[in-house]
Amino acid sequence: MALEFLGNLATPIIMGLLLxxxxxxxxxxxxxxxxxxxxxxxxxxxxxxxxxxVAFFLMxxxxxxxxxAILGIDPILSLIISIPLLFIIGFAIQxxxxxxxxxxxxxxxxxxxxxxxxILQNTYQIFWSPMSRGLTTSxxxxxxxxxxxxxxxxxxxxxxxxxxxxxxxxxxxxxxxxGKAIAAASQDKRGAQLMGINTGRVYAFAFAIAMATAAVxxxxxxxxxxxxxxxxxxxxxxxxxVIIIGGLGSMLGTFIGGMVLGLAQTLAGYFLGAAAQxxxxxxxxxxxxxxxxxxxxxx
Amino acid sequence: MDVERKMKINIQRLGKGLLLPVVLLAVLAxxxxxxxxxxxxxxxxLFFTYLSMANMWNLLAGYxxxxxxxxxxxxxxGGYTLAIVTWLGLPFYIGIIxxxxxxxxxxxxxxxxxxxxxxxxxxxxxLVVPEALRIVFFLWRPVxxxxxxxxxxxxxxxxxxxxxxxxxxxxxxxxxxxxxxMRIILRSRxxxxxxxxxDNDRAAASxxxxxxxxxLYAFIIAAFVMGIAGAIFYVYQGYIxxxxxxxxxxxxxxxxxxxxxxxxxxxGPIVGTIIVVFLHFLLGRYAGISLLIQGIILVxxxxxxxxxxxxxxxxRRIYHSLLQLVTRW
Amino acid sequence: MGKQSQVKSQETLLKINKIDVFxxxxxxxxxxSLVVKLGEIVALIGSxxxxxxxxxxxxxxxxxxAKGAIEFEGQDISTLxxxxxxxxxxxxxxxxxxxxxxxxVLDNLILGSYNQRARSNKKQNxxxxxxxxxxxxxxxNQLAKTLSGGEQQMLVIGRGLMSDPxxxxxxEISLGLAPIVIDELYKALREIRAxxxxxxxxEQNVRRSLKEADRAYIMKVGRIVLGKDVAQLREExxxxxxxxx
Numbered sequence: 085m086a087l088e089f090l091g092n093l094a095t096p097i098i099m100g101l102l103l104x105x106x107x108x109x110x111x112x113x114x115x116x117x118x119x120x121x122x123x124x125x126x127x128x129x130x131x132x133x134x135x136x137x138v139a140f141f142l143m144x145x146x147x148x149x150x151x152x153a154i155l156g157i158d159p160i161l162s163l164i165i166s167i168p169l170l171f172i173i174g175f176a177i178q179x180x181x182x183x184x185x186x187x188x189x190x191x192x193x194x195x196x197x198x199x200x201x202x203i204l205q206n207t208y209q210i211f212w213s214p215m216s217r218g219l220t221t222s223x224x225x226x227x228x229x230x231x232x233x234x235x236x237x238x239x240x241x242x243x244x245x246x247x248x249x250x251x252x253x254x255x256x257x258x259x260x261x262x263g264k265a266i267a268a269a270s271q272d273k274r275g276a277q278l279m280g281i282n283t284g285r286v287y288a289f290a291f292a293i294a295m296a297t298a299a300v301x302x303x304x305x306x307x308x309x310x311x312x313x314x315x316x317x318x319x320x321x322x323x324x325x326v327i328i329i330g331g332l333g334s335m336l337g338t339f340i341g342g343m344v345l346g347l348a349q350t351l352a353g354y355f356l357g358a359a360a361q362x363x364x365x366x367x368x369x370x371x372x373x374x375x376x377x378x379x380x381x382x383x
Numbered sequence: 384m385d386v387e388r389k390m391k392i393n394i395q396r397l398g399k400g401l402l403l404p405v406v407l408l409a410v411l412a413x414x415x416x417x418x419x420x421x422x423x424x425x426x427x428x429l430f431f432t433y434l435s436m437a438n439m440w441n442l443l444a445g446y447x448x449x450x451x452x453x454x455x456x457x458x459x460x461g462g463y464t465l466a467i468v469t470w471l472g473l474p475f476y477i478g479i480i481x482x483x484x485x486x487x488x489x490x491x492x493x494x495x496x497x498x499x500x501x502x503x504x505x506x507x508x509x510l511v512v513p514e515a516l517r518i519v520f521f522l523w524r525p526v527x528x529x530x531x532x533x534x535x536x537x538x539x540x541x542x543x544x545x546x547x548x549x550x551x552x553x554x555x556x557x558x559x560x561x562x563x564x565m566r567i568i569l570r571s572r573x574x575x576x577x578x579x580x581x582d583n584d585r586a587a588a589s590x591x592x593x594x595x596x597x598x599l600y601a602f603i604i605a606a607f608v609m610g611i612a613g614a615i616f617y618v619y620q621g622y623i624x625x626x627x628x629x630x631x632x633x634x635x636x637x638x639x640x641x642x643x644x645x646x647x648x649x650x651g652p653i654v655g656t657i658i659v660v661f662l663h664f665l666l667g668r669y670a671g672i673s674l675l676i677q678g679i680i681l682v683x684x685x686x687x688x689x690x691x692x693x694x695x696x697x698x699r700r701i702y703h704s705l706l707q708l709v710t711r712w
Numbered sequence: 713m714g715k716q717s718q719v720k721s722q723e724t725l726l727k728i729n730k731i732d733v734f735x736x737x738x739x740x741x742x743x744x745s746l747v748v749k750l751g752e753i754v755a756l757i758g759s760x761x762x763x764x765x766x767x768x769x770x771x772x773x774x775x776x777x778a779k780g781a782i783e784f785e786g787q788d789i790s791t792l793x794x795x796x797x798x799x800x801x802x803x804x805x806x807x808x809x810x811x812x813x814x815x816x817v818l819d820n821l822i823l824g825s826y827n828q829r830a831r832s833n834k835k836q837n838x839x840x841x842x843x844x845x846x847x848x849x850x851x852x853n854q855l856a857k858t859l860s861g862g863e864q865q866m867l868v869i870g871r872g873l874m875s876d877p878x879x880x881x882x883x884e885i886s887l888g889l890a891p892i893v894i895d896e897l898y899k900a901l902r903e904i905r906a907x908x909x910x911x912x913x914x915e916q917n918v919r920r921s922l923k924e925a926d927r928a929y930i931m932k933v934g935r936i937v938l939g940k941d942v943a944q945l946r947e948e949x950x951x952x953x954x955x956x957x
Binding site: 122123124126181184185188189190191192194195196198199200201202203205206207209210317318320321324328359360362363366367369370371373374 | 444450452493495496497499500502503504506507508510511512514515518519522631634635638642646671672673674675677678679681682685686689
Binding site: 258261264265267268271272274275276277278279280281282283 | 772773774793794795798799803804806810811812813814815819822823824826827830831871875
């Protein structure tokens with residue numbers, strides 16, 4: 085009896101850990117931006133979804149009521165286009181919009197990001213209707229068996245992608261001049277400037293990298309879940325929860341935070357009912373905020 | 384509550400400059416009776432509804448340093464309380480008061496996790512709340528068994544006999560109350576404490592200001608008024624369902640109104656709401672791009688005129704002379 | 713006591729001409745002028761809140777003068793951003809031992825050579841820094857925050873050296889350190905000067921300043937009240953300028 089119970093438990097545990105990969109992937113960009121600029125970009129979720137819609141467009145060529153030649157580009161392959169695209173957009177947003185916002189008032193960056201968020205949501209709705217969409221490919225339709233649990237392949241891909249991106253970012257921050265400059269600027273802005281670091285440009289690069297990460301997250305999000313123009317908010321909250329749990333600014337911490345949140349969510353869903361899974365995630369975020377806002381790994 | 388003790392009011396000071404507004408109020412009040420066009424009434428209905436909410440949002444974000452992204456929570460809860468109360472067979476005005484009470488109680492409840500957070504953490508924390516409530520009310524049927532037309536909506540019962548005039552008067556009342564509340568609070572010790580907190584809450588704390596308590600008061604008051612305004616709104620609407628009750632549009636409307644008019648100014652929400660309601664009428668036929676336009680305006684105003692219309696005017700002498708003229712009586 | 717100036721050239725490296733600096737509406741510097749010549753060690757002395765750090769920050773570009781001009785090698789740098797000024801050859805060692813705590817000693821040093829001019833000489837400069845401060849080489853893989861106060865100060869100075877400066881600004885490097893450590897630091901400064909780098913340092917300890925510097929400026933409440941070769945300074949003058957007695 086007990087063994088069966090444990091056996092069934094394997095499913096939510098595995099699912100939670102792998103799903104956590106997706107959550108981490110989504111949160112990495114937010115974590116980077118927050119670590120460097122102390123800005124929680126409330127438009128982050130919507131920017132991730134932007135990556136999803138770009139991949140959707142490149143795959144299906146559809147825009148509401150029109151169908152362009154079906155480009156049929158595989159979502160993961162489409163990253164070749166969407167990563168540089170979002171990189172440039174991110175650079176521009178930080179350089180021309182958000183950097184000015186910081187000089188205006190304390191609330192200005194938040195308000196402007198909020199405005200951007202709603203602009204994006206409405207834009208998605210115009211181009212792709214409020215309908216729920218998905219990035220369906222042949223390889224994400226199946227599941228595989230692992231320790232008695234049936235896990236969708238997409239979840240595994242999410243986890244692998246998250247691991248790759250986390251390690252990539254971590255090494256980038258540690259080894260390259262720009263990466264170190266980003267890390268330095270986040271630890272001591274003025275000190276970084278005195279090293280000859282152009283912090284304005286560094287911030288723009290950091291945001292651009294975060295957006296490139298969001299492009300990746302967007303693709304895997306679309307491969308895993310159906311999405312709508314308003315999906316961004318849910319994932320913003322999840323991402324926020326992840327970085328709170330995992331400690332701010334640490335890439336590895338974000339990765340682990342993702343898994344913790346994913347696991348907590350699937351376990352809650354397993355014991356308390358699956359319909360309210362998102363709700364459980366939100367409640368977990370609120371609880372973590374209430375109990376330990378500096379995160380499990382926070383200082 | 385020792386709030387009253389904290390709000391020492393100088394009646395005479397308050398009475399000055401009131402003649403004009405009182406006359407204006409009387410005129411507005413008799414509008415429905417003298418047969419003013421229905422669209423005017425609708426405009427004013429929306430105006431006073433949004434105004435009461437915007438004033439409260441301004442109280443939090445503009446004066447207390449609480450960038451609250453959860454007004455939809457209080458508004459939606461007000462509406463749902465109304466719906467539940469009417470389904471229980473009670474008169475609707477109990478639902479309205481109840482809406483305020485439930486929203487205020489909820490504010491007290493969530494203040495526990497959310498007030499431990501500062502600045503941006505607080506903002507995101509409050510963002511979570513309406514989203515969570517949306518799911519809660521999607522899954523939970525507090526009263527009644529049948530689902531109306533799919534989804535988790537409720538018709539508001541027992542309001543068949545209510546006229547537009549009565550609804551109009553209700554919103555007029557809550558709108559005026561909100562203006563008065565702002566006036567009183569900002570000139571009271573509560574207001575002073577809040578101003579200190581907004582500027583630097585650590586410094587305020589070390590000067591003996593009970594930061595948590597004051598923020599809580601502001602939060603609860605704001606929730607109460609928003610709950611009432613929300614309930615009244617749904618009396619008009621007649622139907623409530625989760626995705627529109629807890630929709631982010633509420634936040635956009637209030638933020639836009641406050642920012643356009645001028646955050647942290649008393650008159651700002653009034654001016655901003657005039658414009659926003661007008662904007663809503665304009666965009667009525669273009670519902671599909673309404674949020675887009677509002678978002679663009681919000682970003683534009685924030686970049687170009689962050690102090691809002693009132694903030695901008697305050698720097699002009701004309702404004703001051705005009706103001707003196709108007710408040711002489 | 714005075715030091716014999718070993719400077720052959722009288723060439724002016726840094727010239728500050730009557731600057732005013734404000735923090736919002738508060739005026740921190742009033743009509744401040746000073747000169748630093750190539751190869752010198754110049755001390756900036758004064759009690760707390762006399763404006764010394766503000767002056768250093770103004771030179772580095774962290775603050776900008778509302779009036780007056782700052783010239784470096786003949787070029788007006790008053791409106792430049794800090795990173796541009798570093799590229800030109802001025803390196804500030806800020807007060808408070810501002811290391812990057814979560815990075816290793818080596819990474820801190822490498823970051824010092826971020827500007828383009830210094831990158832090509834990174835290896836050389838690193839070796840030189842290790843010559844001045846062998847301890848840093850020993851601890852090169854440790855996290856900067858694990859170093860002692862004195863070692864952190866060495867790290868900040870070393871980091872400043874990595875940017876290949878022509879002029880180094882040092883702000884209160886002796887604060888909170890034991891005399892032995894301070895001796896070591898100033899010995900290193902002398903070595904650094906011997907290599908041709910000009911130094912302007914801020915120091916609260918008057919005795920130490922006079923021992924190490926060729927020339928000294930004394931500041932009080934945002935103004936320069938005295939500026940002379942150390943050899944020619946008399947104790948009375950100093951006391952009067954510093955304490956106003």
